[in-house]
Amino acid sequence: MKCIINGQVLEVDSIDRKWYGTDYFYEVIRIVEGKPLFLKEHYERLENGIGQFNERDLTKSIDKLIMAVDSLISQNIYLSIHKENKEYVMFFNPSFYPPKSWYQKGIWVPLIEMEREDPNNKIFREEYKKRIKEELEAKKAFEGLLVSNGTIKEGSRSNVFFIKNSTIYTPYTSKVLPGITRRKVCEACKRKEITIVETDINIQDLEQYEGVFITGTSLDLLPISGIENFKFDTVNNRIFKVLFNEYNLLKEFDLNK
Numbered sequence: 501m502k503c504i505i506n507g508q509v510l511e512v513d514s515i516d517r518k519w520y521g522t523d524y525f526y527e528v529i530r531i532v533e534g535k536p537l538f539l540k541e542h543y544e545r546l547e548n549g550i551g552q553f554n555e556r557d558l559t560k561s562i563d564k565l566i567m568a569v570d571s572l573i574s575q576n577i578y579l580s581i582h583k584e585n586k587e588y589v590m591f592f593n594p595s596f597y598p599p600k601s602w603y604q605k606g607i608w609v610p611l612i613e614m615e616r617e618d619p620n621n622k623i624f625r626e627e628y629k630k631r632i633k634e635e636l637e638a639k640k641a642f643e644g645l646l647v648s649n650g651t652i653k654e655g656s657r658s659n660v661f662f663i664k665n666s667t668i669y670t671p672y673t674s675k676v677l678p679g680i681t682r683r684k685v686c687e688a689c690k691r692k693e694i695t696i697v698e699t700d701i702n703i704q705d706l707e708q709y710e711g712v713f714i715t716g717t718s719l720d721l722l723p724i725s726g727i728e729n730f731k732f733d734t735v736n737n738r739i740f741k742v743l744f745n746e747y748n749l750l751k752e753f754d755l756n757k
Contacts, residue, residue, distance in 0.1 A: 501591060505587075520626065523584070524580045526623070527579045527622060531576065532574050532755055533572050534574075535755050536562055537751065538684065546581070562577060575592045576593050578593040580624070595718055598718075606722075607724060608724075608725055609641055611644065611647045611703065612646055612647065616628065616646060616654070619653070622677060635656075650703050651700045654671060658679070659716070661714075661715070662701060663737055667697060668689055668739070669709075671701055681721070685715055685747060692746050706727060709732065720744075720748075
């Protein structure tokens with residue numbers, strides 16, 4: 501496989517495990533037909549975690565990797581960078597994008613009693629990944645919502661939003677991984693003058709909500725049709741439709757600027 505280590509294109513059999521260590525921060529950057537999506541926002545989040553780094557060098561490396569693999573590739577790049585010396589690796593990661601039917605019907609998700617350690621920082625945690633994989637396989641689910649002390653925090657690899665009375669509710673930023681797509685949903689809410697409230701989402705209040713959706717780099721805005729035994733008609737919710745369309749406009753603008 502092709503990868504880039506500190507600016508150099510290399511052909512390797514596998515990625516050294518050191519790049520998944522806790523001294524490294526990572527970003528998963530979506531590439532759409534050879535163009536990075538929301539790259540500026542990824543850099544801003546990365547800088548919040550590791551401080552200043554050479555953005556120009558990383559951008560050149562991303563372009564170099566794309567050209568080395570396929571100039572029109574649509575896949576995710578995994579970038580891992582050391583928080584101190586700023587050495588880095590990047591490579592194309594196997595990427596799954598939900599089928600159209602999931603957006604038409606929504607998906608069911610279970611609740612998982614678990615809380616992400618240090619959620620504001622994007623650090624690879626092998627034990628966390630392993631446990632989540634086991635939980636999802638046991639429940640035969642694509643994604644699950646993490647629960648701690650009776651409140652929903654986020655998805656195992658996504659952020660979550662709830663809709664009630666034309667208002668969006670989402671867990672506190674300080675308690676979740678601040679996803680790039682989450683940030684864009686907040687921007688879409690502002691553009692469409694939709695009120696968004698950060699609050700604790702209690703399990704006992706789930707029946708009060710009219711719709712639920714999750715967000716992520718590979719997901720965009722994915723409607724939820726059920727959480728455990730609770731049902732939601734998110735796909736037909738007016739507010740969800742407005743945000744879904746506005747997000748796609750933001751996405752299109754970023755790719756074509």
